[in-house]
Amino acid sequence: MPKTIFEHSSPGRRGLRLPTPEINTPLSDMIPTKYHRQSIARLPELSEMDVMRHYIKLSHMNHFIEKGLYPLGSCTMKYNPKIHELLVRHSCFANLHPYQPESTLQGALELLHELQRDLAEISGMAQVTLQPVAGAQGEFTGIKIIDAYHKANGNTHKTKIIIPDSAHGTNPATCNLVGYDVVELKSNSEGRCDIARLRELVDENTAGFMLTNPNTLGLFETQIEEIAEIMHSVDALIYMDGANLNALLGIVQPGKIGFDIIHFNLHKTFSTPHGGGGPGAGPVGVGGKMIPYLPVPMVAKTDEGYHLDYSHEPTSIGKVHTFYGNFAVLVRAYIYIKMLGAEGLRRISENAIINANYLMAILKDYYHIQHPEYCMHEFVADGTKQKKENKVSTLDIAKRLLDKGFHAPTVYFPLIIPEAMMIEPTETESLESLDAFAKAMIEIAQECSDNPDLLHEAPISTPVRRVDDVRAVKELDPIFKIQE
Amino acid sequence: MPYISNTDRDRREMFAKIGIENFDELIQAIPEKFRLKDGLNMDKALSELEITDKIKAQTCQNLCAQNANSFLGAGVYDHFIPAAVDFIVSRPEFFTAYTPYQAEVSQGTLQFIYEYQSMICELTGMEIANASMYDGASAVAEAILMAVRKNRLNKALLPGSLHPEYLKVIKAYTEGVGVELLQVPLSDGVMDLDKLAEMLDDSVGSVVLQTPNFFGNLEDAHKVSELVHNQAKCLLIACVDPISLAILNAPSEYNADIVVGEGQALGNSMYMGGPLFGFFATKLDMSRQMPGRIVGGTLDKTGARAYALTLQAREQHIRRAKATSNICSNQSLCTLAATVYMSLMGREGLREAALMSTQHAHYLASEITKIKGIQMRYPDADFFKEFVIKTPIPAKKIIDKMLPRGIYAGVAVAENELMLAVTEKKTKDAMDEYITAMQEVTNA
Numbered sequence A: 001m002p003k004t005i006f007e008h009s010s011p012g013r014r015g016l017r018l019p020t021p022e023i024n025t026p027l028s029d030m031i032p033t034k035y036h037r038q039s040i041a042r043l044p045e046l047s048e049m050d051v052m053r054h055y056i057k058l059s060h061m062n063h064f065i066e067k068g069l070y071p072l073g074s075c076t077m078k079y080n081p082k083i084h085e086l087l088v089r090h091s092c093f094a095n096l097h098p099y100q101p102e103s104t105l106q107g108a109l110e111l112l113h114e115l116q117r118d119l120a121e122i123s124g125m126a127q128v129t130l131q132p133v134a135g136a137q138g139e140f141t142g143i144k145i146i147d148a149y150h151k152a153n154g155n156t157h158k159t160k161i162i163i164p165d166s167a168h169g170t171n172p173a174t175c176n177l178v179g180y181d182v183v184e185l186k187s188n189s190e191g192r193c194d195i196a197r198l199r200e201l202v203d204e205n206t207a208g209f210m211l212t213n214p215n216t217l218g219l220f221e222t223q224i225e226e227i228a229e230i231m232h233s234v235d236a237l238i239y240m241d242g243a244n245l246n247a248l249l250g251i252v253q254p255g256k257i258g259f260d261i262i263h264f265n266l267h268k269t270f271s272t273p274h275g276g277g278g279p280g281a282g283p284v285g286v287g288g289k290m291i292p293y294l295p296v297p298m299v300a301k302t303d304e305g306y307h308l309d310y311s312h313e314p315t316s317i318g319k320v321h322t323f324y325g326n327f328a329v330l331v332r333a334y335i336y337i338k339m340l341g342a343e344g345l346r347r348i349s350e351n352a353i354i355n356a357n358y359l360m361a362i363l364k365d366y367y368h369i370q371h372p373e374y375c376m377h378e379f380v381a382d383g384t385k386q387k388k389e390n391k392v393s394t395l396d397i398a399k400r401l402l403d404k405g406f407h408a409p410t411v412y413f414p415l416i417i418p419e420a421m422m423i424e425p426t427e428t429e430s431l432e433s434l435d436a437f438a439k440a441m442i443e444i445a446q447e448c449s450d451n452p453d454l455l456h457e458a459p460i461s462t463p464v465r466r467v468d469d470v471r472a473v474k475e476l477d478p479i480f481k482i483q484e
Numbered sequence B: 001m002p003y004i005s006n007t008d009r010d011r012r013e014m015f016a017k018i019g020i021e022n023f024d025e026l027i028q029a030i031p032e033k034f035r036l037k038d039g040l041n042m043d044k045a046l047s048e049l050e051i052t053d054k055i056k057a058q059t060c061q062n063l064c065a066q067n068a069n070s071f072l073g074a075g076v077y078d079h080f081i082p083a084a085v086d087f088i089v090s091r092p093e094f095f096t097a098y099t100p101y102q103a104e105v106s107q108g109t110l111q112f113i114y115e116y117q118s119m120i121c122e123l124t125g126m127e128i129a130n131a132s133m134y135d136g137a138s139a140v141a142e143a144i145l146m147a148v149r150k151n152r153l154n155k156a157l158l159p160g161s162l163h164p165e166y167l168k169v170i171k172a173y174t175e176g177v178g179v180e181l182l183q184v185p186l187s188d189g190v191m192d193l194d195k196l197a198e199m200l201d202d203s204v205g206s207v208v209l210q211t212p213n214f215f216g217n218l219e220d221a222h223k224v225s226e227l228v229h230n231q232a233k234c235l236l237i238a239c240v241d242p243i244s245l246a247i248l249n250a251p252s253e254y255n256a257d258i259v260v261g262e263g264q265a266l267g268n269s270m271y272m273g274g275p276l277f278g279f280f281a282t283k284l285d286m287s288r289q290m291p292g293r294i295v296g297g298t299l300d301k302t303g304a305r306a307y308a309l310t311l312q313a314r315e316q317h318i319r320r321a322k323a324t325s326n327i328c329s330n331q332s333l334c335t336l337a338a339t340v341y342m343s344l345m346g347r348e349g350l351r352e353a354a355l356m357s358t359q360h361a362h363y364l365a366s367e368i369t370k371i372k373g374i375q376m377r378y379p380d381a382d383f384f385k386e387f388v389i390k391t392p393i394p395a396k397k398i399i400d401k402m403l404p405r406g407i408y409a410g411v412a413v414a415e416n417e418l419m420l421a422v423t424e425k426k427t428k429d430a431m432d433e434y435i436t437a438m439q440e441v442t443n444a
Helices: A048-059 A082-088 A106-123 A135-152 A170-178 A195-201 A224-232 A288-293 A327-363 A384-390 A394-403 A431-450 A452-457 A469-474 B008-018 B023-027 B048-059 B083-089 B107-124 B136-151 B164-174 B193-199 B221-229 B284-289 B316-322 B332-368 B395-405 B428-443
Strands: A127-129 A160-164 A181-185 A206-212 A237-242 A261-264 A284-286 A298-302 A305-309 A379-382 A420-423 B155-159 B180-184 B204-211 B235-240 B258-262 B278-282 B295-299 B305-309 B386-390 B411-414 B417-421
Touching: A048 B083, A048 B107, A048 B332, A082 A327, A082 B048, A106 A127, A106 A261, A106 A284, A106 A298, A106 A305, A106 A327, A106 B048, A135 A170, A135 A206, A135 A237, A135 A261, A135 A284, A135 A288, A160 A170, A170 A181, A170 A206, A170 B316, A181 A195, A195 A224, A206 A224, A224 A237, A284 A288, A327 A379, A327 A420, A327 A431, A327 B008, A327 B023, A327 B048, A384 A394, A384 A431, A394 A420, A394 A431, A394 A452, A431 A452, A431 B008, A469 B295, A469 B305, B083 B332, B107 B278, B107 B295, B107 B305, B107 B332, B136 B155, B136 B164, B136 B204, B136 B235, B136 B258, B136 B278, B136 B284, B155 B164, B164 B180, B180 B193, B193 B221, B204 B221, B221 B235, B332 B386, B332 B417, B332 B428, B395 B411, B395 B417, B395 B428
Parallel strands: A160 A181, A160 A206, A206 A237, A237 A261, B155 B180, B155 B204, B204 B235, B235 B258
Antiparallel strands: A127 A284, A261 A284, A298 A305, A379 A420, B258 B278, B295 B305, B386 B417, B411 B417
């Protein structure tokens, strides 16, 4: 591994020179010494070129979309168009201050207003807040809205939210944070909600139901109408986790088929860069009866122009972000939507679905697939056959894929499929690229029987070999110990 | 169609392999009546050329800080960003990568996070930091929640000088878990220490200290800490400006237990207030109660140095409903900007930026208060780069009157109170222009 930046430090080196001070008042004349820092913060000292070389060297150790296929299921690792990056960096976006007068923000507010409207149309919802800055924060906002809705209607007895066992971990974690008990619903043999069981679980204390659609098996939840009827009969609301919305653009509007509330992951469906783990954005769309509870402010339009609207603050859940959300991420999603239009959005989902089904059609002869029906934008294969026959685990298969120049699929999730490999190729991959990935997966299936030790050793050609994450916990080393 | 490679011919080949005639066969599972019949109602699709023109027209309706003489702060600051920062952040190797779950092909991301954690700990004097929270506000909220997990005391004291937007976010984040929030009154723009002492008892789980506080004033952190730690279990949460830490007390020097803050000032553009990022650091004995991702050093199977996500048993993808937080995506790329920024600034550069910001703010304060009718709102308080003045006419009027001159006069915090912030970027000429303008608009 490269040295850390601290180990490249040499006293007196500078990566930046500031202007010569025009005012030279000593610190002690401005701020009493009791507030002064006692010991210097030992940040590294390097020239600009040394800093550049260090981080370029680190960058070479990453897998990224432009390098190769990134088939992480439910993560939607599609290509991020470069025009987004060019336009968002315009100085009159980058240097906007959140508290500058609204009259000087009209272009930005117009953009946000259009994005609210476009996302409402795509989801079939009545209104959309752009404030949440991540999918999990979108969930949090959505469940807070459900909570506010019930409380406003005097339904303070509602204590639980039902979540399928195939759900992302953020769903139960979010419900807990908002103060709800989580009741888990088992999936049926078709990989979908068990309706009979759902009827048993639902009662007057049920506040809501969180459903990912298509679910994490890549299957459309066909019984949504029945689910909506069951939930609405006790005035519970249905939340759609929009992690997999890339399958539905222009095909289904969730707000029109029974869902009351939805979050979007702009960094998945709308192609804003994942950034190595953020920043993303998690706007939330709601049906009409939940508009009063949306966070403040919304962006509103009147004859005088656009403004930040706090008028519903008395009923609102308040705020989840200091200002108005991840503006720079919202700009990118806006550009994406405007460049695609209605037909383009539909083509995105169609091709995402075709690409996933094509890969599944090839791989089903080599890997076990629990639910081999046509999938939506992703499917779940598993390594149970290889585990049983060759004592090779899904983790080994994932690591071997890294050797072949691909990122691994999402592994060991959903939890209901043993040795799961959740594969989402996305629409931006070409036929040749899918074929190359399929070829690698087939080679690996062969290697599992021919040379299982190779799999146990994998990866062998990556910047580091298999990383000991148990040691990372047992001998916790979260910071570099600066020696001076 | 941009970004889609599949041609009609490709699709035919793929359909043949799948064994279908047309696309609709793939979505049979979606009941017919759920399918959108007429397509979405969207604007006509724009080409790259057309969207470029549209966005340029939109941005031109904005007046940005670069073209204005801005004295706005209140949580988002216009510090200088070296050009090299964006060159690194713009590398697709970093910005199109996912969360570093597959460590062997994510060492670049993992190592910079490790370096980021190390720099945050060096600035704050803490022992462990996470890979980021969404913003300063949610970082304070998560700190309060962590304190509840640690000591099981669900009462938290917040200063009346806390950023008002933070207060809203903290309320939203903590009410579901049943945290009782109480506000410590102010005395001359800082926490009233007598009132704090009265409010503290063994039922208080944490006290939040923001310094510099919302009004720019420095709190007497040592005294606050002493009072807080008179209670055996009570934890001190310090919310600080990271730039200030180059010259002002590291929170470890007053024995803070958890240190959080807004990190935007470290190399990130303002972007109308987002993305921001919250930093979060604490002591090792609380590592298992922390929210968010943490990177740790380890070895690969050959014994070579490597990095991995660690203590993942705290997180939602493992622990689900019992996780320490629901956070998954954080603000990773913003922390990369911060890491590169801190590397370029180095120890001396960051000190200089902090000192120059202070010098500019103190110059502005001493000159602006020479104007008739303008006084410091908190004359006895010490301040860093931001301060509040009392104005002879309503602050909103000053803002309106200065706008045609291309000046953002500041943030109105009360009818006749205006808050001004400056950084190392502000020249003496720009401040003198402001002072002249203030003289004219308040005299007129």
